[in-house]
Amino acid sequence: MKTISTRRTIRKYSKDDVEEALLKRLLSDASRTQTMGNLQLYSVVVTRSKEMKERLAPAHFNQPMVTEAPVVLTICADFRRTTDWCEQRDASPGYSNFLSFINAATDALLFTQTFCNLAEEEGLGCCFLGTTVYMPQAIIEVLQLPRLVMPVATITLGWPDETPPLSDRLETDAFTHQETYQPYTPSRIDAFYSSKEALEENQEFVRINGKSTLAQVFTDCRYTKKDNEAMSEGLLQALKQQGFLP
Numbered sequence: 001m002k003t004i005s006t007r008r009t010i011r012k013y014s015k016d017d018v019e020e021a022l023l024k025r026l027l028s029d030a031s032r033t034q035t036m037g038n039l040q041l042y043s044v045v046v047t048r049s050k051e052m053k054e055r056l057a058p059a060h061f062n063q064p065m066v067t068e069a070p071v072v073l074t075i076c077a078d079f080r081r082t083t084d085w086c087e088q089r090d091a092s093p094g095y096s097n098f099l100s101f102i103n104a105a106t107d108a109l110l111f112t113q114t115f116c117n118l119a120e121e122e123g124l125g126c127c128f129l130g131t132t133v134y135m136p137q138a139i140i141e142v143l144q145l146p147r148l149v150m151p152v153a154t155i156t157l158g159w160p161d162e163t164p165p166l167s168d169r170l171e172t173d174a175f176t177h178q179e180t181y182q183p184y185t186p187s188r189i190d191a192f193y194s195s196k197e198a199l200e201e202n203q204e205f206v207r208i209n210g211k212s213t214l215a216q217v218f219t220d221c222r223y224t225k226k227d228n229e230a231m232s233e234g235l236l237q238a239l240k241q242q243g244f245l246p
Helices: 021-028 051-062 064-068 078-088 098-120 134-141 186-198 200-208 214-222 226-242
Strands: 041-046 071-078 127-128 150-157
Touching: 021 071, 021 098, 041 051, 041 098, 041 214, 051 064, 051 071, 051 150, 064 150, 071 078, 098 150, 098 186, 134 150, 186 200, 186 214, 200 214
Parallel strands: none
Antiparallel strands: 041 071, 071 150, 127 150
């Protein structure tokens, strides 16, 4: 059985399918995770067909695991179902607002993490696609998501066909604050990031990108201000279209 301390992101999968009964059990077990008001403000779209994976792929920058994984799960913040329930029970819902999106997104992400933990305990491999919120409009159109439903996470799922090395992580003191938030002084930054910057793979990362520091790779190449602002605008437009912003 795998443990969280040895978890790896899996991007390459064997040809073996993920049985429907196993997937359904994992989805059911994951639903025991925390949820606001016991409302379960999420929905999961299961994609198995080659055609639908190919239609989703461009929204995820055509990363190969989207079409190669046996299963792709799109987890959505969903206040549509709760709204429909309220309206059919003579109640007046008021969930077309940003707070409701935050609540539903939190529910959806809690469910996503619980699902991943359970799937990995079974020996399955997962990859969390952060691209879900980069171009949500494309996902909304492909999956035909109605008003008050917003994609917030995508998981590729299958039996691993690789054993990648463990990714580095910051030490606990780097993100833990006692009683109040403690400023990150230059000396603390040096203490927390020096070992990460010294890793051979990260030094190579700096070299091939033509930068002088690892931080520059993130600001100038991977997550640029220009791209962040453009994708933020697309995210806001999608939230407006889906009814979570005026």
